[in-house]
Amino acid sequence: MTDAADLTARLIRCPSVTPEEGGALVMLADLLSAAGFEVRRVDRGDTPNLFARWGARGARTFGFNGHTDVVPPGDLGSWTHPPFSGHVEGGVIWGRGATDMKSGVAAFVAAAIDFVTATPPAGAVILTITGDEEGPSRDGTRALLDWMAAQGERMDVCIVGEPSNPSEMGEMIKIGRRGSATFRIAARGVQGHAAYPNRARNPLHALTRLLDGLISAPLDQGTEHFEPSGLQITSIDCGNPASNIIPETASAVVNIRFNDLHDGESLSRDLERRARAISDETGVTLTIEVDLSGEAFLTEPGPFVDLVRRIVEQETGRRPELSTSGGTSDARFIKDHCPVVEFGLVGRYMHQVDERVPEDQVNQLKAIYQRILEEYFA
Incomplete structure (x- = not known):
């Protein structure tokens, strides 16, 4: 079993303030390669990006998208624990990116590895991870999608693992953005x-x-x-x-x-x-x-949205609101490629001093992602 909470702490220890890679994508590339994923770095300019695929091209494909870059930590003296320590105490992981969104990346990477290892699907899983979401966003997910188009790679649906819940797990799925x-x-x-x-x-x-x-x-x-x-x-x-x-x-x-x-x-x-x-x-x-x-976009409710919503409700006990609130995310680029929704952790501490996340929340998110993969390919 791949420990999503431990992976979150390890990723936090990579000081990947935009546009620095900080070792985060190198760590993920090694982990995914060892699990049988075909991994490529798709850097453009000074922006680091990672593409990973398990399964054959042209097969039914489920995608995840996220970013390992983080905003600057600000005044280091204001932090209870150093922002890149990945300190774990009392079931809580501390550090920059704990919420936004190294935990989300860790959860879908861990879910994808355990899923293809335990129940290899008759299809493919694609992970696209950028180091340029918190910055200009010109050469991050855009570059990955451009490269995928040139290589004939395609996702049929995609989840962006951004924090989507206001205060409790299971409250909200983003099906569009203004x-x-x-x-x-x-x-x-x-x-x-x-x-x-x-x-x-x-x-x-x-x-x-x-x-x-x-x-x-x-x-x-x-x-x-x-x-x-x-x-x-x-x-x-x-x-x-x-x-x-x-x-x-x-x-x-x-x-x-x-x-x-x-x-x-x-x-x-x-x-x-x-x-x-x-x-x-x-x-x-x-x-x-x-x-x-x-531009504004909407992923119309239908089988894909219904699948994600049903599993989130079963795993959390809450029926999530289908929302288009909030700012922008890289889903605004993916919507031109395939249907996309956003579901991740509670965003309460993102971009704040003492950013942190409960370990059990990260593990719950991994379980939700793995269930979605299992039922999508069932």
């Missing part, structure tokens, strides 16, 4: 004396009019599986140190988390239309740069 787009708005007017506004064009007036229009009414009322879209102004700046000068330039940043009523293109068109109207009226030039982190 999209995320950041708009950087620059306004250029004409500088002048505050006492003579007729000789200037104030970029702040134009910019705040645009922003006021964006927040004056909700984008929508939500859909069957999604909450209402949310828009937040996260920055306004003009760099003006004087109270009697109308500045020449100003800028703002707006982040929109949007549901499946919108996409990045439609939101961009709407914002450009509003900006043009205000520019034409005020003479202030408004330009917009868009950073689309991911």
Whole structure:
């Protein structure tokens, strides 16, 4: 039997702060190779990635996805136990990545190894593990999927092992995610004396009019599986140190988390239309740069979602909510490859000082993953 809790502690001892590999993928590659998996490093640029497959190509294939990179630990003196010690005490594993998400990786790696060893399936199991989820996410799971397409590798379904439960195991399965787009708005007017506004064009007036229009009414009322879209102004700046000068330039940043009523293109068109109207009226030039982190997506409830939900309920005693809440994850890339859901541990301590996870939770997650594999291939 592969001990998922022990593997979690060993992975935590690998200091894999993005983009450093820290030895985590090397450890997993050795473990999976010894269990009969075909293992390949699929690094792109400076980003480390790992692909592992057990079983023949072209067979029915179940996939898992996760990441071994972690966010920086912050002030080391604030930690009860050193963040990369993998300290185990009282049935709790301490360290950076204990929740997000070395435990999730350990659970699906252990489940996959024990499953193919005990009951070799008439199919294949694929594991895709990246070292670039907490960073830019350009050369991580994206690179793995690009490489898989070039090699003719394919998953039929996939579970991302991100922490999905708010406070108790079995509360929530993520079957989709909102999209995320950041708009950087620059306004250029004409500088002048505050006492003579007729000789200037104030970029702040134009910019705040645009922003006021964006927040004056909700984008929508939500859909069957999604909450209402949310828009937040996260920055306004003009760099003006004087109270009697109308500045020449100003800028703002707006982040929109949007549901499946919108996409990045439609939101961009709407914002450009509003900006043009205000520019034409005020003479202030408004330009917009868009950073689309991911589109909204939904894995429709059906046999795959039902299987995961049923086993989670049987193993935890809770019927999980099918949710699309939260931020983004690498599921936003996998959804273009195959149906994908997210189910993992309780996310209470992720990214916090003294990040930690109970050993029994990790072992329970492994048992859930192994049951899912057994019934999927039954």
